[in-house]
Amino acid sequence: MKTPVMVLARGDLKLIIRDSTLVMALFGPLAITGLLFSLPMIESLIISRFSFDPSPYRLFIVCFLTQIPGMLFAMIYGFIILDERDEEVIEFISITPLRKQGYLTYKLIMPMLLSVVFFLLIFYATALVPLNPLHGLGIAMMVALEAAIGTLFLVVFSENKVEGLAFSKLLGIMYLAFPLVFFWDSGWHWLSAFLPPFWIAKAFLHSHLGSPWIWSDIFFGVIVHVVILLFFLKAFLRKR
Amino acid sequence: MRLLAALKQDILFQFRHGFYYVYAVLTVLYIITLRLLPETLVYPTLTIILFTDICTLGFTFIGAIVLLERGQNLTESLFVTPLRLHEYLLAKILSFLLLSFASAFFVMLGASVGGHDRMWFVYGAIFSALIYTLFGLVFAARARHVNDYFVKSLGIGLAISLPILAYLRLFDTPLFYVFPTRATLILLDVLDHDYALSEKLFSVASLFIWFLVLSGWVYQRFDKYVRHPA
Amino acid sequence: MIEVKDLHFAYGSNPHDTLRGLTFHIDDGEVFGFLGPSGAGKSTTQKILIGILNRYRGTVSVNGLNLQNLNSDFYESIGVAFETPNLYTKFTALENLEFFAQFYGSGTRDPMQLLTAVGLEEDAHTRVRNFSKGMKVRLNFCRSLLNNPKLIFLDEPTAGLDPVNLRKLEALILKEKSRGSTICITTHDMHVADTLCDRVAFIVDGEIRLIDSPRELKLQHGERFLDLEYRDGTSLICTSISMDKLGTNEIFQKILYKYHIETIHSREASLEDVFVKTTGRSLQ
Numbered sequence: 001m002k003t004p005v006m007v008l009a010r011g012d013l014k015l016i017i018r019d020s021t022l023v024m025a026l027f028g029p030l031a032i033t034g035l036l037f038s039l040p041m042i043e044s045l046i047i048s049r050f051s052f053d054p055s056p057y058r059l060f061i062v063c064f065l066t067q068i069p070g071m072l073f074a075m076i077y078g079f080i081i082l083d084e085r086d087e088e089v090i091e092f093i094s095i096t097p098l099r100k101q102g103y104l105t106y107k108l109i110m111p112m113l114l115s116v117v118f119f120l121l122i123f124y125a126t127a128l129v130p131l132n133p134l135h136g137l138g139i140a141m142m143v144a145l146e147a148a149i150g151t152l153f154l155v156v157f158s159e160n161k162v163e164g165l166a167f168s169k170l171l172g173i174m175y176l177a178f179p180l181v182f183f184w185d186s187g188w189h190w191l192s193a194f195l196p197p198f199w200i201a202k203a204f205l206h207s208h209l210g211s212p213w214i215w216s217d218i219f220f221g222v223i224v225h226v227v228i229l230l231f232f233l234k235a236f237l238r239k240r
Numbered sequence: 241m242r243l244l245a246a247l248k249q250d251i252l253f254q255f256r257h258g259f260y261y262v263y264a265v266l267t268v269l270y271i272i273t274l275r276l277l278p279e280t281l282v283y284p285t286l287t288i289i290l291f292t293d294i295c296t297l298g299f300t301f302i303g304a305i306v307l308l309e310r311g312q313n314l315t316e317s318l319f320v321t322p323l324r325l326h327e328y329l330l331a332k333i334l335s336f337l338l339l340s341f342a343s344a345f346f347v348m349l350g351a352s353v354g355g356h357d358r359m360w361f362v363y364g365a366i367f368s369a370l371i372y373t374l375f376g377l378v379f380a381a382r383a384r385h386v387n388d389y390f391v392k393s394l395g396i397g398l399a400i401s402l403p404i405l406a407y408l409r410l411f412d413t414p415l416f417y418v419f420p421t422r423a424t425l426i427l428l429d430v431l432d433h434d435y436a437l438s439e440k441l442f443s444v445a446s447l448f449i450w451f452l453v454l455s456g457w458v459y460q461r462f463d464k465y466v467r468h469p470a
Numbered sequence: 471m472i473e474v475k476d477l478h479f480a481y482g483s484n485p486h487d488t489l490r491g492l493t494f495h496i497d498d499g500e501v502f503g504f505l506g507p508s509g510a511g512k513s514t515t516q517k518i519l520i521g522i523l524n525r526y527r528g529t530v531s532v533n534g535l536n537l538q539n540l541n542s543d544f545y546e547s548i549g550v551a552f553e554t555p556n557l558y559t560k561f562t563a564l565e566n567l568e569f570f571a572q573f574y575g576s577g578t579r580d581p582m583q584l585l586t587a588v589g590l591e592e593d594a595h596t597r598v599r600n601f602s603k604g605m606k607v608r609l610n611f612c613r614s615l616l617n618n619p620k621l622i623f624l625d626e627p628t629a630g631l632d633p634v635n636l637r638k639l640e641a642l643i644l645k646e647k648s649r650g651s652t653i654c655i656t657t658h659d660m661h662v663a664d665t666l667c668d669r670v671a672f673i674v675d676g677e678i679r680l681i682d683s684p685r686e687l688k689l690q691h692g693e694r695f696l697d698l699e700y701r702d703g704t705s706l707i708c709t710s711i712s713m714d715k716l717g718t719n720e721i722f723q724k725i726l727y728k729y730h731i732e733t734i735h736s737r738e739a740s741l742e743d744v745f746v747k748t749t750g751r752s753l754q
Contacts, residue, residue: 027394049409052280079387158258159560159599161386162304166258169266176269245572249558256560313556317613320520320550321573322542468524470481
């Protein structure tokens, strides 16, 4: 017997193959992986060409780059949902046993899974900066929740793919919290605590410094992520 | 006037799809970033910002917009009015030029950058914006879905961006001078580095020739696949 | 107005012709209908007449202009409403009409008056995204009349309309006709063809099987009989009487004189009957 989820997964696969979205979906994360592997080379290059030593920024750069695949997966699934809303697939599914909630659960779990796998894989495979595996799991949890937030952000605020594309540019701005946490020495940087990546950046930093605050970062980080996720979830279910 | 009417509509369309809000936010962030960066990194960063986003945004967005218009059969209705094909295309290109130009202008004003070679720089920025939108239109004419457009344009987008290797002084070949991006990167870099007059003149000519060639190609493809599809 | 000779057309790489040798003409001031099941080639024919599809074989001239030599000025005096309404969804009804109106050189109609005519005046400032299918169809129709067109093409103009708005639209089309416009309609709705068209062409499989006025067709293919139902005491009696020399038909006069008549119908064919009879196809 085919479960509704299997039907959906097969549908996605078809969509991905038809649109050759797969190429795109894999290209971005793979490009980031390539970039990470060649980071030491690029660093020495920057020193020689621009007489500027970027090595103190390595932790920041690695943390930042490892977030990008998750964001790309969030965008791809956001676009798939926008597509299916256009073609009224969602209306059709909401009257099947799967219901709208089931549909959404599935469409959010996929980017979450993909981004966690990619995050852990490229972080530990490149091994550019050390990270305690327990801390890594805590951060991975936030990375997963953030992918779901990204997907929902696009579908809640945009009506079609043109708008989705414009808003995907804004999605990146969330990650502004990263430089603020890393480089702003004033207590004012706490102003960005409402941005989910703020807590990821904090956790990275505290883990690196060996500070016990890492656990409170993960605790509050997950809470912030869940609250925002629930807010977007409600907004999506209310929409049409 | 028909062109003005179409241009006004395209600008309003972009406005209602949030483009201007998004770029207002991005512009502010670019300004803040440029102001916070150490002196030596300001101009390279500016060039990269212009090259990867502000001057090439037409390439990213035009596909989605044309496909939305085609999906809603709007192109069909536009071409059974006296609106000329070149007016339709020009309105699209100019609307993106306006967005690029406004964003670039405020970034440079806000970050108070400038220099003696400003004229070359402005020419480079304008023609890059025009050319990238035209490149997008080439693919938008035949793409079936937005994702299809991205995949088709991604390869070419990356290929024509190869001269960035020369900009980063990683790898250079005379072959790069055929690429419009080589010219773009030279003209967007004149505030930071000195280039020979011949190099600047060559870049200007190259961008202009690319502009003419792409215009003709886009016109022909739209005539065949969008205005008279069959 | 329109002259078409031996028109053939094939889509893209399709080896089979969608249109296979159409020949017809449409007169000035006429309402001409293409009637046929979906996929028969109605919309394709119309798109050729409008100048969208230009890789056809045969000759097509509109107002004496060979369509192969068409330029955009051609559209100054043409109005088109496509089957699927195509409007800017993030713009209001009025904004949509005002936008399209700007493309025409000569005088255009007041968009607000057009909206009022189709009962959309209250929704003029609503974004089209929030319109129902029927509202979009009506707005789409308004757009086709913006430039006071001399020649109007309507592709399935009544699809998705409720009966009240259907009447309204039919009245508006007839009003355009009384202004002297030539109107070309495609439809698979018999009723629309019957009430609006001066002549209809039956299209099946890319061929025209027949062209005539709906009235003529119904008479030709009908029988000259009357069907009557009347009461004789408590029983209902049905009978048929030839319509020839009805005035001197004694049985008819007796019934008229003596009984309470409940219904009288002449036995002309319905347009649908004629269609099925001549093409061997149903319209659905």
